[in-house]
Amino acid sequence: MALLTILGVGPGDPDLITVAGLKALRQARTVAYPVAQPGAEGMAARIAAPWLHLEQRHLPLHFPMTTNPEPCQQAWHCAARQLVQAVAERPPVVLLCEGDVSLYASASYVVLQLQRMAIPRLTLRLIPGVTAMAAAAAAAHWPLALQTQQLLIAPAPETPTALDALLAKAEMLAFHKVGQRWAWLREALEQRDLLPQTLVAERVGWPDQRLVPAAELPAGSCSYFSLVLVRQAWPSLLPRDLGDAGTAV
Ligand SMILES: C[S@@+](CC[C@H](N)C(=O)[O-])C[C@H]1O[C@@H](n2cnc3c(N)ncnc32)[C@H](O)[C@@H]1O
Structure with a gap:
């Protein structure tokens, strides 16, 4: 199943996840999440930690904290490519997002990038979260x-x-x-x-x-x-x- 789910978690409290979100997370074989710096702990990953299991592959995606267009655009493109590869290698894939997936969310740029890339047979699903x-x-x-x-x-x-x-x-x-x-x-x-x-x-x-x-x-x-x-x-x-x-x- 070539499925990529963008999933809202938290904010903060792991229990605020939706039932649909929890189901998607439990089924995921790859869990991707944003990090502000390479090697840093992702906030969304920390929120979702109680629901993760050992067999899942973790995929940190670097989104720099800048408004400079060039590094941002590079990061979105790179994240989209990494997700496409993960979907090919180890689906289903979930990309975690703190709060709702559509409000000031890095995931939104990835969704736009993926839409532009028009990947054949990629099923994209967005599961909303609770806004802060x-x-x-x-x-x-x-x-x-x-x-x-x-x-x-x-x-x-x-x-x-x-x-x-x-x-x-x-x-x-x-x-x-x-x-x-x-x-x-x-x-x-x-x-x-x-x-x-x-x-x-x-x-x-x-x-x-x-x-x-x-x-x-x-x-x-x-x-x-x-x-x-x-x-x-x-x-x-x-x-x-x-x-x-x-x-x-
Ligand atoms: C990048 S936006 C993410 C918004 C998030 N997607 C949402 O649905 O709320 C980050 C901003 O959201 C707010 N925010 C996110 N998480 C929060 C939290 N746990 N408590 C208070 N504000 C929070 C803050 O204003 C923060 O600067």
Whole structure:
């Protein structure tokens, strides 16, 4: 069976895998996963570790942490070729992905590359995972969007002007890839009176998960594996005290 499955795991917690995902993982003879550096431990591989078995071949795929197009494109191409070879040699193959397979996922580039390569007889299957955003909202009991509200998903902005442009677009915002940007973002949110309605969710699903009201998190940098969830408003049908209760973490 020339099957390649792109599979979302976690975030953090191995138990968040879907039943379809667990079945695919158990049947896989090759398990591929992204690594940021050759020899490094892959985060998705660590999450899936409890479900792996000894007979499976491991295939780390190097995706450099850069926005420089050339090394990125080389890495996607190389990963796609390695996967095609693995499918020929030791199928079925699973490529692990942290969270959902379609949201800011390295796997998406591999899928696009494979589609361009149009490999005959390659069956490609994508099994969605739980986004870090959904896992954070569930862990914090934080409704993400209600009624007609809009939810905007974006990387954390780089400047106050970019922040204002995003705030103008939606009531709810989920900022990804926060890391060092928290240093200025915290101050900008405070100046806009949004700190009390903002939640920082760090390393969701991992044993050291932190869900912190933004006001309690100092302005230093936070983990790259952090989300900043900003609620600008509750829907008008909600009694005030219900909204206040829902803002607490
Ligand atoms: C490359 S994206 C991967 C997103 C992932 N595919 C998803 O569905 O959530 C990485 C960003 O997602 C967020 N993220 C991923 N895992 C996380 C976690 N366990 N806790 C908090 N945020 C996480 C962070 O904002 C991080 O910078």
